[in-house]
Amino acid sequence: MSRNSILGVKGIKPNLFWFIISTYLILGFYVLIITYTTPFISIELNNKDGQWEVEQLAYKKWAKNNNVSIGDIILSVNGTPISDFPFIEYDSSIRGAHHISIKKNNGSVLDIDIRHLDIPQQFYMQFVFPLIYFCFIFLITIYLYFYKRNIQQIKLLILFIITVSLAYISSGASGRMNGIGLIVNSFCLLLCLVLLIHFLKNYFAFLKIKWIFTNNIYFLYVLPIFAIILRVIRLAYPKFASIDSLIILSIFFILLLIILVILFYSYLQYKLPQLKILFIGLVIPFLPFFLLFVLPEILFKKPILDAEICALFLLLIPINFIFLQLTERLFDIVYYVTRLRYNLTITLIFTFWILAGLYFLIGNSLSKEMVWIILFIFISILLFLYIKEKIDYHSRKIVISSKGDYIHKLYNTIEKIGKSYKTEDMIKTLIQEISFHFELSDISVSTYDFEKNQIIPTKYSLVSLEKFLDVSVVKQLSLGEIVKKRHIYIAFIHEDIRFKRVLLIGHRNTIRLKQEELLWLELLLTYINSFIENTNVIEELLQELKQLQKTERNEPAWLKKLLWLRIEDEKFQLAQELHDTILQDHLHIGRQTELLIHDTHEHTIQVKLSLLHKQMVNSLEVLRTYCETLKPPLLSKLGLYDALERLVQVTTERAIFKLTSTFDRLYLEDEQLNLVIYRLIQELLNNALKHSQAKTVTIHLKELDNGFKLIYSDDGIGCDFHKISQSGSLGIQGMQERVEAYNGKILIDSQVNKGVNIEIIIIERSEINDYSTYSG
Template identity: 40%
Template sequence: MKKWTYFIFLTYLILGIYVLGVTIKTPFISLTLDTTNGQPVIIDSYYPHWAAQKNIEKGDIVVAIDGQPAMENRFVQLYAIIRSANTLTIQKSDGTIESIAVKHSDMPEELYLQILFPIFYFLLAFSVALYVWRRNQDNISTFLLVLFLLTCSMGYISTGASARGNLIGMITIGISIVLCLVLFIHFLQHFFRYLQIRWTYPHSKWLYVLPFIIPGCSLIESYVPALREIMPILNLSLFAVLVLYAIYILLTSYLRTKLAKIRLIAIAFIVPFLPFLLFFVTPEILGHRPLLHAEIAALFLLFIPFSFLFIQVNERLFDIEYQLSRLRYYSTLAFFSALLSTAGIALLFLGQLSIVHVTSIFLLIFMVIIASFYIKERIDFKYRKIIFSSTGNYVHNLYAAVQRMGKAKNQQELLDRFKYEITEKLGTTAFHICTITEETPSPKFGSNYTQLLLHDAGDEKILLEIRHALQKEELLWLELLALYVSMFINNLQQIEDLVREIQHMKNTSDTPLPWLDKLLWNIIEKEKSILAQELHDTILQEQLHLARELDVLASSPTIQKETVLAIREQLLNATKDLREYCENLSPPLLDTFGLQMALKKLIQKVKIRADFLLDAQIDRVHFQDVTLHLVVYRLVQELFNNAIKHAEATEVSLKLQAMPQGFILQYDDNGIGCDIDDLIQSSASMGINGIRERVRAFNGDITIQSSHKEGMHIFIQIQEDGDSYDEHTYYR
């Protein structure tokens, strides 16, 4: 499927550049002629404002088009119309000859609707299709959705080439406007199967014959003149029928299931296609004047990429209600903002802008504002730590300060670190931490003093006094940090009480504590619950799915070999997943053949799965504490998982080196790297934090060095007796 997708993307780019090149090469003017007297006399103009500017009037005779006699032009002969031209030579009623240079800039409607908007749509559809495909490359629904987006775009951008009479453009738009709907209906069929909704409509494969009626008729219409009048009506009629059929599928399915996912898809489809159907296609089929020109009605198709950007076929859809509510909110703000901006521009250029100009400006401003809201949202989230800070990175500093204070081993060390953070961040030493008891009266503070309660134990309180006024940001930072200090003090006191209780138990008897047994039991049960949930959400669901497929197969009068083989393949995959779960929970080679053999097996699996070049050097290590073998294995396993999921590296090296009563583990990659402080706070830090906690549990040292685009380098050292260098963690 990947090769086909690459081919489709390449074809889209080549064909899109070609039809856009045809559009840009020659301006579209569409002058209607009367040739009954053997001379091409102008009777109407598609762009009357441009014709008036160029002094082109009804009754003028077109002498030449791009230097060639007008009557030799193919479209003048067949349709009595001049579709496009770079230069015109006309004869006025008084017999004078005028040469007119035709430029895109002289016709803003043509420039916007046939060149600028199609180029924008061409790039937007390609970007969205590429993004959706990369989310899940091996899913048939994703593949169909990508084809739908690209085909819609191809139909839209080829309108200019088709209007100019280009054969490839005419065939492309004829196929695209029908094929895109067939692909959409095919996508619905696969998506309904995923949702386990019964497909009660005809199979979509029979619809694929419809798009290829158009090119066949286009090729023979030159030989059968009657087809020239029938072809556009036939094409638009197929389009109308398929649009109504797709809407019928969506509405009946939603009424039957009431699923929000189907409602989202229905909105994403109806909003772009229904206006084009009502305002242009239907009047054309009925022989009436369209309410909107095709170029204007097609502008609604610009909503397709934006709408389907939210539909991610990655085994599920986005949180739909969240996305819809956010889109509604942004659209409301954008609508009124765009309306006011457009009204202001219209008043500023009063009388100079046509309805096409005003509509185009409104749609452009509307979409730009919506896109700006989403970009602002991402920027605010990424740089929220510093974007509104006037004197420094308060939120980021808060994270770092809490991280540093969390390493305190007792209350006094915690308060000393707290004082250090205040001095460094607020740049002041005019503060004091005091302890108040029942015997010690509470101090009196002035109006410019700031007082915060750090800890309240009933009979003892710890207060922070700062002897000058603080800014709002500084006060908020200090209050949050004081809240953490209060929690740290409570935790430290509980730990101290716990240590004393355990020490007392050890000195008085060997009877285990009931609460300790309860804690261990709860931890074991929690791990069991996590494992059960994991198996339920993955392998068990796969087994239930296979069981339903077997039920369908059993009720079928004929059993297809391909179906049986597909089920067998899914069973093997589920078995493989289960085996991996078991190996991750308890590596079988670790107890049987030792750590070195288990690591070699793990390295072999990583080399098969990973996209990077792995260089691993594993020394034979021996420990008196057997749990260290599992610790080493888990550390290596977590490092590899981090490299596969996040590093985006091309080269990874791992070295396990034995040392007296311990080991050294060194990891390096040339990946994208990261900011360590940002990583610790992100969801992607669970692996790194797990590594840090394992190392800390065995009194080890870990050094992590990383920066953006500089890879990641981790150095771990653990000794059995715990006599490592100072217990610490470095970040650079």
């Protein structure tokens, strides 16, 4: 079963998506408009002798500014007498209002107009923040559909973040006892948990761990519908007001408890980090709402914190859910957990440090504003750590100094050392680079001889430091290790069977290498060790080949195998060509000759013999062409220029395209290059004959200083050379191998139906091509 089928990945149809978005927008705008048009004041009332007096005030500062106090009699709300409200007997509170009339104890009547900014806390918590979150979720949903529609469980992801968003933004309308707001809030509050259980079931199947809850979870989707029924009954029968909320919160409590048990039990069984991060990212944000609002409301009918404050933590759930899905870090999450724990530890330490400082400076009276300040400090420090990581990575990489970016310098130094082809040259460049970057002259490279048990200085050292070197320290030194002994730093460079090279840097008690410099040096020496290893292998190989040329002994087994495989490839190609051309012609001639033996008509025999003779001549011409391909006779007799002219003439006779060619006379010291040029042009023209379907073909051979340039172009059907190279085409592969064997460059530019352009450059006797420099 595929991964997608396990996770239930299905594309979301456009009609369904736009229906979901339209529903989200309509319901979202509606509940936000209800929240905006009615300020929230939350006054608890008590029926005393038929009059409704103020028992508890949620916003005491507003009440004090408007001379509202406990014991005042509420006369009307928004112009309607308080006794005419249908829910007042079962829900004795005023949630939202524009205008209230109250009667003071002295008998005076106050008319109070209420504006949102009179109570800024409720305006920000119930309208501004939900509006921002509403827009944010809308943009995220659009992004998911258009750019991430193929991610895992796209339907669940979109539905989940939308239901959490609606549950949050509808809390204001629900708190004002708006009917649609009540229904939307209750439905989405339960639906988001059901969707979370649905996701967990699919994800457990992907992890191939046992699902401890029922496999038939679709019955859970009845619970949000049941919440709608309860709210409708409440609206129709006000006496049901105190029961429906209790039932819905109890269902919420049970669903969340199921999720907690599933994750906690499964983590104890399997110890998977994926389950741990699910618990942290998806369940913990529910806990404040669960412990501080739901549970106290069920048990004591009095929450510890208001719903809009607890709901703020729920906003982390869809954000975490999106993060886990889009980055697929559910499958590789250890890094993020570790980094988060590290940053949180540092943040908590400095937050408590600042809190302790404020306590001693200000005193022990921590107001609500102080709590918000501490929260702001905590979030600011955490964000600062993450932003610092990004800045460090992009601008400084790993280390920095007053002289600039050490990592950038490391790249430059490695590039310089990489241009050396002998170990001695690498050591010399290493000393020069370290001296330049550290501004030191007390630098030396020493070699420890295991057989003689003594230190041998190199001739490239800037100063002799061997007198400070302890042999026992050199023996114990390992790769990547830098130690400081007395007046010198000792660093490992490379070790083989007999020798061990170490770097010595003197600091004379006045110059000490900083941590960034030591890290730069450690990384550089790691690269140097690899370079020397590879260089030694190449030097040994070239020395072996050079020795073979002198002694004329038999080639080593690996070289024989390589040559044999290459010869077999060439033989296979030639056999295939002969089978498809000359052999087929000869078989046809043989069959026709056999028929002539039994033919009695003299006139017919003459005609057929004439045709057979013509076919035989053509076949011989083809065979001669193959012989010239294998060993061009004109090349050795008349030279490259005449051989190329002959090749062009033969090609022109066979071609249907117009061929334009110019050849400079070349004077090359390496005679093998003449054969290379001939083979390259021969392969290009053969490809043009067989595959190009071109109308015009041009080929030019130009002389360069110590080399040549070969330019080919046609206006044929072109091709995708990347696919041809991957297919292992012997023609293209052979050209590339010939050019690379002489350290040349070949540039191929072609697209389907846009022709072919090829440029080949080979420089004779370049530094790269002079193999004597390798062996030292």
